[in-house]
Amino acid sequence: MDWTLLILLVVPTVVHGNPTVTVRTGSGPPVGSDQHPNSVPLSEETQTTTEVREVVVEEVMMTGVLNPSHYPARRAATVVQHYLNTRYGSPYRWIFLSKVHSGSAEDVAEMRKYQLELTMQEIISNVSGQCSAELLFPGGEGQSAPQVQASCEGLLQSNTTAQEEAFYQQHRASNNMVSGNDIPDSYGHMEPNMKPFWHLGGVASSFIMLKESNESTLYNMAQVANFTQLETEKDQLRVNYHVLLHEMISQEIIHWKLLVTWSPEQGVQVLQTELQPKCHNCEAPPNTTN
Template identity: 50%
Template sequence: MSLRILMFLAVMSAVTGSPSSTVAPEATSQNQTVNPTGAAVDGGVSPDSTNEIQESDLNEPQEDEMETGVLNPDHYPARRAARVVQHYLNTRYGSPYKVFHLDTVHSATAENVTDSGRKYQVEFSVKDMISKKSVKSSAEVFFPKLDEATEKQLQELWYQQQRLQQQHTPVVTISCQEPLAIDTKAQEEAWYQQNKVNQSLVSQNLPDSHGHIEPGMEPLWHLGIVASSFIMLNQSTENTLYNMAQVANVTQLETENEQLKFEYDILLHDMVSQEIPRWRMQFTWSPTEGVRVLQMQHLPKCHNCKLPETN
């Protein structure tokens, strides 16, 4: 426990006259101006307000030392590790009709692994945004140790030009039922065939500034969340907490093979720094192959970018 916290406990004990006075182990946020109604939520801004922002998601880690041992499942460190597993599941099982978001963290522990990083064990539930079905899972998440300069470099480099992401991406080992064994094959095949013929999908601002998405555009939004999980998984560290905020632009590209090909401009939301990083992605998707990322490019900062409202 830091000297600052010890001094605070001593003052609190003297003021209240109670030797049992304690401070909750929650690390409070340095961004006190955060407005939860304007922030992205688990899995992104949902047009039906399916996901609710957790106040604990806005709590930053202690500056002097990360917690070890048993963690409060409602606080930032535990939810950050579970959120990484959410992104991991989306990259492997997500589709325009199956998107995972973090529901509840049941328990979590953390331990230092010599000088190489920190390992988290988490028990949690994830829910499919579309079917609303959930499943309880467990996972181990290992965050490689990063110095400040490396972490900054990681956030600035282009995915295709450097190997840094591969060297410092969190490592996830999951023990889970076949994630939400929901049969979406018919819906995926119909959407695939429709867009394989037309190949003309173009849209902007999903959701719009009022948090609204036209029903016909929801599969594009869901696909954007799944694709953005590749970015968020690669970029996650112990000092970030990413959500998908908005698809700024999406264009379907021509392809000569059996895959649908898209280019997305995506706004993420790091709830720790309150920054809104912009990324451009090119990827393919089909019901049999899932999402295959071709390019991920970190774009210059957008000083006028704003998060869409929630309903």
């Protein structure tokens, strides 16, 4: 009788137990699978002890060869995107990250240095180019902009001179100053004549996102809340912008006001910036890159 009872107690444990448990967070591979140490993704939906452990692992495993599909490499690559926009962006040229091919990181003095091989895409013309980039994230206290060097092949092949000149001449001496708000709207739509101002606002936002970026941020412009064209000065179009930036790691929506100037000869310049008070109940508006 004693042996019979013992068998009955043991068998259910063997049949119905869970000898192997894998936990998925986000779209990444199961924790504990055979993967590169840099491949642990962040998840905003799964609130578990495993998620907390993954975040810690990601933050400490950011040197050496990086997994190009996950945050350490993609955060750095997005900074390259903002850098290229500050140099080459216009109402008809807006550059986005397409793919990270490879990356590495190392500690150099008090800074972290990233080496990246990327594909960038100019979304208006749909032209892509291969880029090599080096980034230095400053260490220590205080916020200072990352230092970026990048070279690209083929990215700027599209000729936007005619479009830019026509846009410039249309608005340089106009008596009807253009304005707009909620671009895109709550359905993700915008009028065709608003697109150049949307692109210009996105390029101008890259100046802010480049300056504010560090190894723990991932910025994207979500919306132009409103803009107002001002009188042209010194042959520069001038526009006041109120933009909403989405910091995707913290999920914060951050409001900035910018005074932006542009001409085909001088390019985009951001003359004034003003961080607005936090909006704790704000949600990310729909995003579009059209």
